[in-house]
Amino acid sequence: MPIPESPVPGGPAAGLLALHRDGELAARYGLAQQLVSQLPPAELPRAGRLLARLDPAELLERHPGLTAVTVAVTGHGTPTGLVPALTAELARAGLVLRAQVSDFDSYVFDLSDPGSELYRSDPRLVLCLLDAAVVVDELPTPWDVTDLERVLEEKVRLIAGLAGHYAGTGTGTLVLNTLPLPATLPARLLDHLSRARLGRLWRQANARLLELAETHASVVVLDLDPLLAEGLPAEDTRLRAYTRTNLSPELLARYAREVGHLARHLTGRTRKCLVLDLDGTVWGGILGDDGPEGIEVGDGYRGEAFQAFQRSVKQLASQGVLLAAVSKNDPGPVAEALREHPGMVLREEDFVRVVANWRPKHENLRELARALNIGLDSLVFVDDSPYERELVRRELPEVAVVEVDGEPALHVERLLADGWFDVTRLTGEDRARPALYRQELDRQDFLDSFESLEGFLRELRVTVHLAPATDAEVARLSQITLRTNQFNLTTRRLQPADVTALRADPDAHVLAIRAADRFGDNGLVGAVFTRREGTALLIDNFLLSCRVFSRGIEQACLSAVLRAARASGAEEVVGEYRESPKNGKVRDFYPRHGFETAGQDGPATAFRHDLREIPAAPEHVSLIEPQEGILK
Numbered sequence: 001m002p003i004p005e006s007p008v009p010g011g012p013a014a015g016l017l018a019l020h021r022d023g024e025l026a027a028r029y030g031l032a033q034q035l036v037s038q039l040p041p042a043e044l045p046r047a048g049r050l051l052a053r054l055d056p057a058e059l060l061e062r063h064p065g066l067t068a069v070t071v072a073v074t075g076h077g078t079p080t081g082l083v084p085a086l087t088a089e090l091a092r093a094g095l096v097l098r099a100q101v102s103d104f105d106s107y108v109f110d111l112s113d114p115g116s117e118l119y120r121s122d123p124r125l126v127l128c129l130l131d132a133a134v135v136v137d138e139l140p141t142p143w144d145v146t147d148l149e150r151v152l153e154e155k156v157r158l159i160a161g162l163a164g165h166y167a168g169t170g171t172g173t174l175v176l177n178t179l180p181l182p183a184t185l186p187a188r189l190l191d192h193l194s195r196a197r198l199g200r201l202w203r204q205a206n207a208r209l210l211e212l213a214e215t216h217a218s219v220v221v222l223d224l225d226p227l228l229a230e231g232l233p234a235e236d237t238r239l240r241a242y243t244r245t246n247l248s249p250e251l252l253a254r255y256a257r258e259v260g261h262l263a264r265h266l267t268g269r270t271r272k273c274l275v276l277d278l279d280g281t282v283w284g285g286i287l288g289d290d291g292p293e294g295i296e297v298g299d300g301y302r303g304e305a306f307q308a309f310q311r312s313v314k315q316l317a318s319q320g321v322l323l324a325a326v327s328k329n330d331p332g333p334v335a336e337a338l339r340e341h342p343g344m345v346l347r348e349e350d351f352v353r354v355v356a357n358w359r360p361k362h363e364n365l366r367e368l369a370r371a372l373n374i375g376l377d378s379l380v381f382v383d384d385s386p387y388e389r390e391l392v393r394r395e396l397p398e399v400a401v402v403e404v405d406g407e408p409a410l411h412v413e414r415l416l417a418d419g420w421f422d423v424t425r426l427t428g429e430d431r432a433r434p435a436l437y438r439q440e441l442d443r444q445d446f447l448d449s450f451e452s453l454e455g456f457l458r459e460l461r462v463t464v465h466l467a468p469a470t471d472a473e474v475a476r477l478s479q480i481t482l483r484t485n486q487f488n489l490t491t492r493r494l495q496p497a498d499v500t501a502l503r504a505d506p507d508a509h510v511l512a513i514r515a516a517d518r519f520g521d522n523g524l525v526g527a528v529f530t531r532r533e534g535t536a537l538l539i540d541n542f543l544l545s546c547r548v549f550s551r552g553i554e555q556a557c558l559s560a561v562l563r564a565a566r567a568s569g570a571e572e573v574v575g576e577y578r579e580s581p582k583n584g585k586v587r588d589f590y591p592r593h594g595f596e597t598a599g600q601d602g603p604a605t606a607f608r609h610d611l612r613e614i615p616a617a618p619e620h621v622s623l624i625e626p627q628e629g630i631l632k
Contacts, residue, residue, distance in 0.1 A: 012038040013047070020050050029059055029066070034397065036091045045253060048088030056098045064603075065581050069095050069263050072118045072172075074102040074110040075129030076137075077246035081239075082129065085253040089260030093269060104244055111162040114169050123172045124266060127259060130159070130209075131246035132182050132234070145189070145197045152205040160212060167216035173266060173424070173495060175259065177222040178206040180234035180251070217475075217496035220262060220424060227254045261419030266493060268485050271400060271420040272378040272433075273352075274316060275365060278327035278334065280384035281404055281411070282310060282346065287329050292336050298343020305408035310345035312412045317350055320430030321421050322372065322437055324353045326364045326381075331356040352437045361388050362395040371444065372437060373546045375485065375582065380420045382411075425496070427476040429523045439519045440547050446519075457551060457620045465514040465624045466557050468632070469527070473512050474499045476524045480543050485582040487526075487544040487554070489575065489589065490604075507532045508540075509631050513557055515548050522548055528561055530631070537565040537631075539575040542589075552618035558593055559617045564631045566611045573611060578604045 010018075012035040019025045025032050036047050056068050069090060073079040083099055090097045100121040102110050107128050110118040118126065138151045159176065166174050181202050186195040206223075213221045228234055232250045239245040247255070264270060279286050283306050284296025296303040297310070317323045323346075327334060334356040338348045348354065353371065355364045361383070369376050376398040383389050384404050393401050400420055404411045423430070443460070450456040469477055474496050481494040494502075502508045513526035526544035530537055539561065544554055565573050575590045577583075580603075591597070593615050595607035617623050626632075 012036070013043050016047055016050065025050065026054050026058055026062060029054075029063055033091045033094060036088055039088075041253065041257075044088040044092075045084055045249070047091075048084030048086070051091055052084050052087040052097075056096050059096050066096050067094070067267055068098045069125065069267060070098045070100065070121055070123045070172075071125045071127060071259075071263070072100040072102070072110070072121055072123035073127045073129070074107040074118060075127075075131070075246075076105050076107060076134045077129065077131055077240075078104045078244045079127075079129050081243075081245045081247075081249060082127070082252050082256060085249075085256035086259060089256045090263055093260050093264040093267075095263055095267060095269075108158070108162065111166050111174075119170065125259065125263060126166065126170065126172050126174045128162075128174065128176050129247065129255075130177050130179055132179055132185065133240075133246045134179065136182075136185065145194050145201070148198060149201050152201055156205050156208050159209065163212050163216055163219050167218050167497065170218070171498070172218070173262070174216075174219045175222060175262065176209060176212065176219065177255070178209055178224050180224050180228060180247070182234055217425075217478075217500070222255065222258050224251070224255070227251065227258075230254070258419070261422045262424070264419075265423055266482060266495075268482055268488075268491065268493060269377070270423060270483055271380045272374055272483075273322040273324055273368075273372065273380070274313065274421070275324045275326055275368065275379055275381045276313065277361075277381075277383035277385065277388065278325055278329065278356075280406070281382055282306065282313075282325070283337070283341075283344075284408065287327075287333050287337060292333055292341055295337065295341070297341060302408055303343060305411070307343060307345055309408060309411040309415070312415065314345055314350060316421060317434055318431065319421075319426055320433040322352050322374075322434055323350055324355070324368055324372075325351055326355045326361050326368065328358055328361070329356045350434075352434055353441065360391070360395075362392050365392065365396060365399060371441065373440070373549060382415060423479065423482075425475050425479070427479055429476050430479075432523060436520075436522060436547060439522075442519055443517075454620075457618075459518070460551065460620070461518045461622075462551050462553065462620060463516045463622045463624065464553050464556050466511055466528075466560050466630055467626045468630065469499070469503060469510040469512040473524060474503070477510065477512060477527050480524070480527055480545065481541070484543045484545060485580070486546050487549060487586050488541070488580070488583050489539075489543070489586060490541045490578040491580045491583060492541055492578075502529060505531070511557075511561070511630055513544065513553065515551075515553055517551075526553070526557070528557060530561065532568075532570070535569070535571040537561075537568070537570040537573045539573065542575070552621045554589070555593065555615065556617035556621040556623045559615055560623060560625060560630060562609060562611060562614045564629055566614065567629065568631050571611065573609045574598060575607045575609075576604055577607065 016032060016035045019028055019032055039047055060066055060068055073082055080101055087097045110116045134155055135151050139147055163174060186198050189195050210221050212219050232254055233248040234251060236248045276282050284302050285294060287295055297306045365379060369379060376396055380400045381392055382402040382404060389401050389403060392399055402415055404414050477499050478494050478496045503510050508531040511528040512524055515522040515525050525548045528542050529540040531540060562573055590607035595609045598606040598608040
């Protein structure tokens with residue numbers, strides 16, 4: 001079977017270079033992003049240098065659907081070397097980098113002074129690049145381990161103070177990193193006892209840096225040790241000496257990839273569902289030819305490699321990643337293999353859905369996304385067949401495709417390389433997500449048994465709790481703003497610190513929406529953010545998980561907010577809809593519930609409700625509110 005042709009002759013690198021030579025990079029930036037996403041890591045720096053020449057303002061003007069991320073880069077050394085790699089990594093994530101790069105060794109001033117250029121740029125991400133020279137430059141000549149201990153203590157306290165200051169005054173996410181230990185530093189000590197003590201002190205200092213992420217919700221600390229363990233050099237001696245670039249280009253590129261994963265998450269692009277092929281991906285061999293007893297899993301080197309891959313997949317699923325399988329096989333043998341094979345780590349109950357048939361896989365993927373009520377851009381597809389991978393890329397470009405081949409020992413590495421499911425913090429709802437989606441599929445089957453939607457909703461017995469958010473709900477509410485794209489009226493993304501600040505604002509209200517029905521508890525599924533301005537109550541945002549669309553929950557909550565606003569003495573409620581590429585289905589949410597258009601400002605439309613006639617909550621929804629009211 002022939003492999004579908006690549007849309008660009010010569011491959012992605014040649015295609016990108018051709019766009020550059022023809023002066024078409026800006027005009028065809030969407031294609032450029034697709035090409036960059038297919039490049040191997042070694043070719044990304046060159047691609048980043050080409051893309052970094054483009055003007056972000058021009059790109060946004062040409063392509064209004066693009067999302068730009070302002071990233072401030074500071075540090076102890078010269079940080080400019082990070083920009084090309086970071087440009088490429090953000091392009092891979094579908095984003096445009098708007099960089100604010102500081103001068104050499106300016107991180108203390110940048111983070112401590114709210115009037116600095118870093119603060120004025122209002123960055124979504126602040127990257128403070130830390131390196132060994134932060135400590136080494138302060139050591140006397142000669143020095144001993146006692147001197148090193150003193151300097152480490154001073155620097156960790158300084159960095160902790162800067163992190164705390166920025167967390168309290170800045171609006172973005174601050175990214176720090178552990179200090180790589182250069183081999184030349186302990187080598188300057190002749191006795192092994194002193195070297196061991198140096199290693200202990202250095203690792204204790206890094207442990208304290210890592211703890212800053214637990215102290216401040218808006219701080220992320222990247223541990224460089226796992227990156228260095230891949231065999232990357234910590235520094236380039238000549239670059240460090242001649243340009244003060246204190247981290248090697250290879251390490252900066254790998255660091256940029258981690259930042260790209262983080263930026264993807266902070267802009268609502270975290271994937272939700274991992275879809276696996278089976279033959280050659282989850283197990284070795286062809287099930288239809290070899291039978292369940294003949295496939296490779298558990299026994300022998302290859303079987304153990306497939307088993308290790310299954311363990312990694314199960315680990316991801318335990319943290320909220322939805323797991324599905326799409327296989328060209330008959331369903332009976334697939335079910336038998338998953339249920340009965342003694343070497344199998346993944347079982348039927350680990351999957352939200354197993355699709356085994358002979359239809360084209362892109363059709364099955366499209367139907368799977370529809371059944372789970374998630375976008376195609378929430379899927380990550382893993383397959384060992386080049387044909388199937390290229391077909392999915394061509395037919396469903398929104399789906400992320402992971403390449404694996406006949407070497408199962410590399411499956412884990414290739415699956416995890418792009419951090420598709422990375423988040424800043426896990427919540428209880430995350431871990432419960434697969435069970436909640438399995439419940440959702442049960443609801444779909446229940447719906448199919450009714451002749452009308454009204455009968456289904458009446459028997460579903462929906463209960464909604466609407467109440468002011470608690471401290472324990474802050475992380476989940478932040479996550480809803482970061483991950484929800486379809487029912488998200490303004491697509492404003494909030495970090496936990498932002499939600500906490502709103503809860504502390506006497507004029508603002510943060511309302512949490514919880515839902516349950518006959519199939520179980522859906523958990524915290526939405527939020528309403530409001531604030532009072534004079535005689536008006538403003539709805540800053542209204543969000544609802546895609547799992548609970550179209551059950552009357554949104555109507556019940558909006559009705560409650562309108563009633564509470566009138567009871568509080570407000571004369572009107574004003575809501576805003578800000579169009580995005582994914583929230584078109586809620587474009588008419590406010591007009592459908594008695595609001596009138598009040599003005600237009602670019603992509604944002606304001607709607608006004610005069611509170612004279614408030615729509616009632618749907619009869620099939622049982623709405624529970626606190627006795628003291630929701631706007632108290």
